[in-house]
Amino acid sequence: MSLNVESTPLTAVLAPPPLRLIDDTGHAVAESESGGFRLPAVDTLLGLYRQMVIARRFDVQVTALTRQGRLATYPSALGQEACEIAAVAALSPQDWLFPTYRDSIALLTRGVEPKDILAAFRGDWHSGYDYQQHRIAPQATPLATQALHAVGLATAAKLKRDDTVALTLLGDGATSEGDAHEAFNFAAVWQAPVVFVVQNNQFAISVPLDKQMACRTIADKAIGYGMPGYYVDGNDVAAMYAVISAAMHRARSGGGPTLIEGLTYRIEAHTNSDDPTRYRKTADVDLWRSRDPIERLEKYLVAQGALSTEARADIAAVAEQLAATTRECMTDQAVVDPLELFEHVYSTPRTALAEQRAFLAAELDGDASASAALSGTNTEESTR
Known part of the structure; x- marks a missing residue:
């Protein structure tokens, strides 16, 4: 007797809509659709908007410098600003950030100077910033290794009975690594105060998500480890901030780890050595450009009367000054011993x-x- 096995892969099952607080048109969603999370205060959202605008200008400037040959390589985070800015904004001063090679704007937002962020990308030094001063681990190039480091630090914090929480940023490709499994499992078993934020930009270099895993969402995996998992609109900074802040509070209060997936998209190439036209469609890129996280929040703030033309101009001026500073620091020839x-x-x-x-x-x-x-x-x- 043969079994009637369905031939349709699990990836064909549509994922549920991600949690969001502000929709693509810049309107707040109904309370019944918010998943129990409250929209952050307008002042908080204005601060997040400011940080995203500045971060994007930095990212665009650095990409230009790379194309000019003034940097060896640079992985852009264009389009992913909501995930990274929300994550950093949810940190307290005593918390630690464990970033990847693509998270330079997270470092910038946490207070690291442009010249120190770019030191490694230019080949000046292994890493140009003081880890202890900023409480930021080195940007990890090997996939998922930083997740284990985050769990280690978080476990140590728990044993010392301090209130430090570790937050680590991962990509969707990193969750296919054994290190990620070990980190998730250890954190859940030992109830480590750590938050895993997965920026699902839908490609592990050229490998699409449906070629990496068969589950509906990455967040679904959390249940197998025994921790909460949230599937969030990664281009909605309000939702990302609300969910990450709640997870940080839970970890700090002894509730253990949380896995948060932010559904977003990598607008630029993987790095300057990549040709994304070989594995994805221009129409898909254009679609995600129309879901821009900065424009979405800008529409909401303007409608709320919280963002004037003058305020936007002031923020843009600060961003341009940062871009100029970034250009200037790249003209200085590094003294390498x-x-x-x-x-x-x-x-x-x-x-x-x-x-x-x-x-x-x-x-x-x-x-x-x-x-x-x-x-x-x-x-x-x-x-x-």
């Missing part, structure tokens, strides 16, 4: 590393005889 390669490798200096450092120092000084002697010593060491 090759010997810094050997710094901060081990807490206790190793003899072999010291020998390598001395060999390079001699090479840089042009001391051929010293280099040859040191080379012979190194060869001797390697044959023992």
